[in-house]
Amino acid sequence: MKLLVPVKRVVDYNVKVRVKADGTGVETANVKMSMNPFDEIAVEEAVRLKEKGAATEIIAVSAGPAACQEQIRTALAMGADRGILIEHDGALEPLAVAKLLKAVVAKESPDLVILGKQAIDDDMNATGQMLAALLGWPQGTYISKVEPAEGGLKITREVDGGLEMLQLKLPAIVTTDLRLNEPRYASLPNIMKARKKPIETLKPADLGVDVTPRLTVVKVEEPPKRQAGKKVGSVQELVEKLRNEAKVI
Amino acid sequence: MAVLVLVDHDGSAVTQPTRSTVAAAQKLGEVHALVLGARAAAEAAAKLPGVAKVLHSDAEQYAHGLAEPTAALLVAMADGYSHLLAPASAGGKNVMPRAAALLDVQVLSDISDVVDADTFVRPIYAGNALATVKSADPKKVITVRAASFDPVPAEGGSAPIEAAPTVDNPGLSQFLGAEIVKSERPELTAARIVVSGGRAMGSAENFHIIESVADKLGAAVGASRAAVDAGYAPNDHQVGQTGKIVAPDLYVAVGISGAIQHLAGMKDSKVIVAINKDEEAPIFQVADYGLVGDLFKVMPEFEAEIGKK
Numbered sequence: 001m002k003l004l005v006p007v008k009r010v011v012d013y014n015v016k017v018r019v020k021a022d023g024t025g026v027e028t029a030n031v032k033m034s035m036n037p038f039d040e041i042a043v044e045e046a047v048r049l050k051e052k053g054a055a056t057e058i059i060a061v062s063a064g065p066a067a068c069q070e071q072i073r074t075a076l077a078m079g080a081d082r083g084i085l086i087e088h089d090g091a092l093e094p095l096a097v098a099k100l101l102k103a104v105v106a107k108e109s110p111d112l113v114i115l116g117k118q119a120i121d122d123d124m125n126a127t128g129q130m131l132a133a134l135l136g137w138p139q140g141t142y143i144s145k146v147e148p149a150e151g152g153l154k155i156t157r158e159v160d161g162g163l164e165m166l167q168l169k170l171p172a173i174v175t176t177d178l179r180l181n182e183p184r185y186a187s188l189p190n191i192m193k194a195r196k197k198p199i200e201t202l203k204p205a206d207l208g209v210d211v212t213p214r215l216t217v218v219k220v221e222e223p224p225k226r227q228a229g230k231k232v233g234s235v236q237e238l239v240e241k242l243r244n245e246a247k248v249i
Numbered sequence: 250m251a252v253l254v255l256v257d258h259d260g261s262a263v264t265q266p267t268r269s270t271v272a273a274a275q276k277l278g279e280v281h282a283l284v285l286g287a288r289a290a291a292e293a294a295a296k297l298p299g300v301a302k303v304l305h306s307d308a309e310q311y312a313h314g315l316a317e318p319t320a321a322l323l324v325a326m327a328d329g330y331s332h333l334l335a336p337a338s339a340g341g342k343n344v345m346p347r348a349a350a351l352l353d354v355q356v357l358s359d360i361s362d363v364v365d366a367d368t369f370v371r372p373i374y375a376g377n378a379l380a381t382v383k384s385a386d387p388k389k390v391i392t393v394r395a396a397s398f399d400p401v402p403a404e405g406g407s408a409p410i411e412a413a414p415t416v417d418n419p420g421l422s423q424f425l426g427a428e429i430v431k432s433e434r435p436e437l438t439a440a441r442i443v444v445s446g447g448r449a450m451g452s453a454e455n456f457h458i459i460e461s462v463a464d465k466l467g468a469a470v471g472a473s474r475a476a477v478d479a480g481y482a483p484n485d486h487q488v489g490q491t492g493k494i495v496a497p498d499l500y501v502a503v504g505i506s507g508a509i510q511h512l513a514g515m516k517d518s519k520v521i522v523a524i525n526k527d528e529e530a531p532i533f534q535v536a537d538y539g540l541v542g543d544l545f546k547v548m549p550e551f552e553a554e555i556g557k558k
Contacts, residue, residue: 016509017374026378038491094346095355118491123373124358126346129316133350138421139316141343144484154425158484159339161436162429166315168422178474178491179484214355218368218381226516229537231528235550238522238540246520246537248442248499249466249555 001055001148001170003046004110006101007039007075009068010121023219035071038116040078041176044183045146046114047079054148057081059108063100065089069199076194077186083199084108088211094122096204096211098130103207105135110171112153117142117175128175138168142177251279251301253326255319255335255344258290263403265439266336266395268297273391273398275299276363277332283413285311285319291410298405304413313424314340318416320347325416327352327388331366337392337494338438349390356390357382361397375490376513395438396496396517430483437469437486442499443515445471445488446481449504449525449544453481458548459503465555471495471515473505489514504544507532524548 011017012034017026035043049055060075062068063086072083086100105113118125132139140146145156149167157164158177168174186194204211232238242249252274257264274280281302284291291305304326310318323333323344333348335341337359349356361379362370368383369391437443444466446459456470463470472482474489488495490513500518505511507523507530515521516535523536526543533539540547 011374013510017377019378026374093355095350095353098350120490121374123371123375123490124346124356125342126349126356126358129343129346130350130356132316133320133347136419136421139343139347140422141316142339157339159427159429161485162427162483164313164427165425166422167425169420172421177484178478178487214386215357215382215384218364218383220373220378220380223372223376223379223516226521226535228534229521229539231533231539231541235540235547235554238538239551239554241538242499242520242522246499248520 001049001111002109003049003055003058004105004108004113005039005042005046005058005060005075005080006113006115006127007043007060007062007071008036008116008119009033009062009064009071010036010119013037013120019220019222023221025217025220033067033070035074036116036119038118038176040183041178041180042114042116043075043078043080044181045176048181050079059084059110061086061101061104063088063092063097072199073194074186076197077191078184082197085199085201086204086207087201088204090211091213092211093213093215094124094126094130095214096209097127098134099209100204100207100211101131102134103209112171113173115173115175117177128173132173135173138172140166140168140172140174143174144177144179146174250331251281251329252277252332252334253330254280254282255323255333255341256282256284256290256294257336257338257340258284258286258293260287261289261293263290263293263297264336264338265400265436266338268400268403269395269398270334270336270393271297271299271401273360273363273393274332274334277366283326285314293403295408295410296404296406297401299401300406300408303408303410305410306413306415308415310418314344315422315424316343316347317421318418319344320351321416321419322413323348324351325414330388332389332391334391334393336395341392345390345392352388352390354386354388354390355384356392357384358392359394360391361394375510376516377509394494396494430485434463435467435469437471437488437493438495440469440497442466442468443471443488443495443497444468444501444503445473445505446476446503447473447505448475448479450476450481456481458545462548462552465552473508473511475508502532502536503548505532506530507535
């Protein structure tokens with residue numbers, strides 16, 4: 001089984017983002033960037049499938065500026081075999097990324113694409129489902145378990161109120177939820193080895209994809225700030241305030 | 250043109266996030282509700298004020314909310330509608346982007362406000378910023394953040410129920426089973442009060458301290474991602490950016506430090522109470538009432554005190 005794992009370069013999840021003063025977006029200059037955490041889980045799952053002998057090759061792909069090479073290198077250091085960078089400097093929406101990935105799928109013919117369920121920058125939660133739609137493939141979103149099964153894949157999904165089990169035909173798309181696995185840290189020897197693994201660079205035009213955004217950002221602003229309230233000295237005082245001041249119990 | 254809402258239901262009642270989605274949809278045009286599954290759920294949807302028509306199908310292929318047949322149906326119905334909406338629930342988030350891609354439009358995920366027919370507000374970066382975006386697509390496909398819209402009442406309307414069209418099932422996936430936790434407690438995203446525990450709970454057994462107080466208050470039980478990661482609570486209890494977004498009247502955070510990703514899931518609550526032994530914990534910066542103390546001492550007292558009239 002050949003695996004494709006898309007990875008996104010995002011503001012590191014520990015960074016407290018700041019809205020730009022002119023309201024055009026959030027500050028990303030001189031901010032630590034990392035691989036989207038859900039994509040790390042996707043890479044980890046791919047590597048585990050390969051280690052179990054269920055996968056033969058893992059291709060990491062990223063779309064964005066040239067610096068996305070860093071995230072591809074991280075995936076290579078974790079165990080992916082080679083990388084593809086689709087270099088583009090402007091905004092890329094999930095629909096455009098799904099079209100780019102569809103073109104990569106046509107080129108590489110993977111059996112399974114493993115994506116993070118959501119990127120922590122635009123919080124769209126869409127690329128996997130959109131790619132599945134464009135390819136006409138089944139989708140298993142928010143998975144906490146995946147195993148090869150007769151005629152395809154068996155997956156467990158995190159849904160409201162519990163879990164759901166599905167059988168998917170291959171080729172398929174799955175998107176990762178938190179509990180799927182705990183991603184490894186790349187070891188130094190593997191980081192060194194990753195430097196020698198190949199990364200192919202393409203442009204959207206090479207893939208024949210129009211990536212013009214459909215959404216215009218009118219403005220980006222800070223959400224209303226919550227004021228810190230007061231400290232209470234005892235449980236009795238807390239319950240009294242909740243009853244008589246806030247009137248919520 | 251009318252707008253279509255894909256309804257989440259439990260086989261009989263329509264979920265509160267769906268009623269919030271109807272409230273958002275009313276700002277865009279005449280609301281039609283698509284109900285897949287039990288007839289009783291279609292009848293419940295017909296009673297929602299603001300719903301002009303219910304389209305119903307109980308065809309087997311839609312029984313489990315599988316994304317592929319459901320998205321195919323939405324696409325088949327899309328011609329008559331300017332906007333297609335669903336709550337940003339596990340079901341809506343699974344189906345709507347797929348339908349959007351089939352229609353060649355960019356989905357608008359998790360909107361928190363409707364500015365006009367083309368322009369919407371949505372949280373980005375875990376709610377640390379709000380983006381107002383204008384869509385150039387001819388049709389909008391949207392999921393709605395329920396906590397941001399007051400739900401329409403469950404009763405008051407009487408819409409006609411018509412049959413939804415049937416489309417071929419692409420047959421790409423198959424439902425094998427589900428493990429849904431049955432609980433007497435209210436659903437997290439619909440509860441008026443939520444009591445959540447964090448890593449400081451220390452074990453899954455200790456979570457009964459939270460459950461016991463929640464039951465006294467008629468509250469739902471939540472958890473921080475740290476508590477879920479540590480195995481103290483199931484994933485569907487998770488409140489936060491990567492879990493559920495809640496906005497109850499009262500949110501009680503117990504032993505939760507207040508990581509950004511947790512705050513994203515609960516900071517729109519009307520009243521926030523923080524109980525934590527670390528007085529420097531960031532949760533106190535958003536709490537209306539803070540109590541510094543050991544939760545294992547405070548919570549039994551809290552339970553006893555709320556029991557007094």
